[in-house]
Amino acid sequence: MLQVISLLLENKPGALMRVTGLLSQRGYNIESLTVARTLDPELSRMTIAVEVDSALRQQVIKQMNKLINVLQATDLTEAPAVVRELVLVRIRMPQETRAAVLKEAEIFGGRVVDSSTEGFAIEATGAPEKLNEFVDVMGSYGEIEVTRSGALAIALEAKKLKLQPPVPTRAGGRVEEKVV
């Protein structure tokens, strides 16, 4: 099944590699992945959609949480959450169907972001399944090219973020016991 995971991670070199590496290493297939900074520039929010056996969902989250740069991994698959995606469609079609394409785009809440004699570029956001339909409909009018952002998700209930406090090092002057 498709599992939607929301990750809050430290914006450190290699953090993305750790996440994607973990997924491939453990044999999970990434369907989509988005990442960007949060309000706190030292943190990133990542949404991952991953194809995984439902029995392994907990395991994926646990493995994610083990990554030292990951502050919180949340499974949003069945949690109250909004999942959205952005799609950009460039469509070329005959002159006579222009009006129909515009009408269809409007139904899906699409917005024309570029227009030429050959066709349109249209952006639309929505639930990923809804966008599948939009792309299918557009495809029926002409030749299309499609770019999708991948799923972005936000939980509707705040989950308490448990951060760990600093721990003292041995550099603080602790005396090391000698091994006999």
Next chain:
Amino acid sequence: MSNLMSGARMLMECLVREGVDCIFGYPGGVTIPLYDVLYDHPVRHILVRHEENAAFAAEGYARTTGRVGVCCATSGPGATNLTTGLVNALMDSIPIVALTGQVTSKLIGSDAFQEADTFGITRPCTKHNYLVKNLDDLARVIHEAFYVASSGRPGPVAVDITKDVFQGQGHYQPVASVHLPGYRVITDGHTGQIRRAAQLIAESGRPLVYTGGGIVASAATPELRELVESADLPVVSTLMGLGSMPSDHPNFISMPGMHGSYAANMALQSCDLLIALGTRFDDRVTGRLTDFAPRAKVIHVDIDPAEIGKNRAPEVPIVGDAKRVLGKLNKLVAEGPPPDEKTAAARRAWWRQIRQWKEQHPFDAPTSDTEIKPQHLMAEIDRVSGGRAVVCSDVGQHQMWAAQLIRFSEPRLWLNSGGLGSMGFGLPAAMGAQMARPGKLVFAIVGDGGFQMSIPELATIVSNGLPIKIVVMNNGYLGMVRQWQTLFYNNRLSGVELNGFPDAEKLAAAYGFKGKTIDKPGDLAAALEAAVEEPGPYLLNVKVSPHECVYPMVPAGSAIHEMVLGPPQPVAVPAK
């Protein structure tokens, strides 16, 4: 200011503060600034002859002491050569810190001489890794590395350091604390779950404790003994946990799994409560997972939340450090009422059954008048060791026979590559062990295959005066592969004959120490004793009967009660 120093010196300052007293390493172009500091530094540097062995030796040090082992290598090939040791430490949860040199930060990404993406390469090989390109980060990163390596579920941490960081000058400020907000170490265990565990133990008629390397890592032997003795529970221990209960302890059954004992496997398959402590239900223990311990409720204690439920969903999951959890559990078990009469009767019957299994099929150490049986060799090493020597094993048949037949009176005496199964581990691990415990009798038990992966280290052993007793169980084959070819591939022996083994006496002499080859059973005892008596290192090459197979054996994909007990006719043992 007086604390202005080079990055290389700052690194050593951090290591000293972390209690490091020796480093296993191999220098190269970009680590010369570090070696310049090591020139007259109190921390001892052991020059190995191949970087992989630096990592294995650091593991040997860590496995023997419980402290973080340190290895270092140069950029490029030096770093890539470390990786097998890193994965080995990752699989067995061994705390080591690997320091690697990297090309000057300005050259990163330019395919510079001896440049490799060490940070990328070591990512899946480690618990965590770092690339230090800025001297200001160095001290913090080093202390973080030691904290991550040694806390929670221990593991390897790699720190890649650019040459300009080694060379740069900076002010050293002791790092009093490290802050890893996303790194959760759960040690205490959930009180409610521990209570449930105590209750299940009280109610169980056929309980069984199944311990792993986690008991060793958390130094939980005293707490384990208290539990086992107070509730009179039988114990099996994985390969990684051997020694956490004394092998002679009346409650100790033995090792279960693919080459485990009949009694241990039957106990697992028949118990009604499995108390899994610091162990991960590895496939070499469980056999066919769906048929593993089919009658048991499971209590699973592990410090790594991801291990719980990974292979077997437990009835009682407890995330925590084994030592702390057992401390709490013992209290509850002691306070609780003794088992009722029905349960007590079931327990007595359970113990009778276990003793019967033990007597029916103990681990066998057959002897012969004409050839040295490999099991005979292990039994003799056991006699000489008396449960007290450090035994470092390589990987293969000898490893299994050693695990079956050599006793250990305490943890951290049995060192082997369990999870990864890296040949070439035994000898360098023994170097680390001997460095950590100079006065201790240390055996490296190796096959003729693994030994030939480690021969260059004989020079390290000699030049550092390490009196390791190397015992080569020489059967002329890559024995474990041969065993599988014999049993499952119609004896079509392919790529397993090890011809051309050198003359051990001459080989040792060439390195400046004593060695001997024996092939007569009558010579075995005296030869081993002579090896132990020898003040320096000793190479004892023991030619054993070449076609022996390790039994019992659970064929791959079988349930663990479906054991093949011996060579002539495969005996399938039906489950009860």
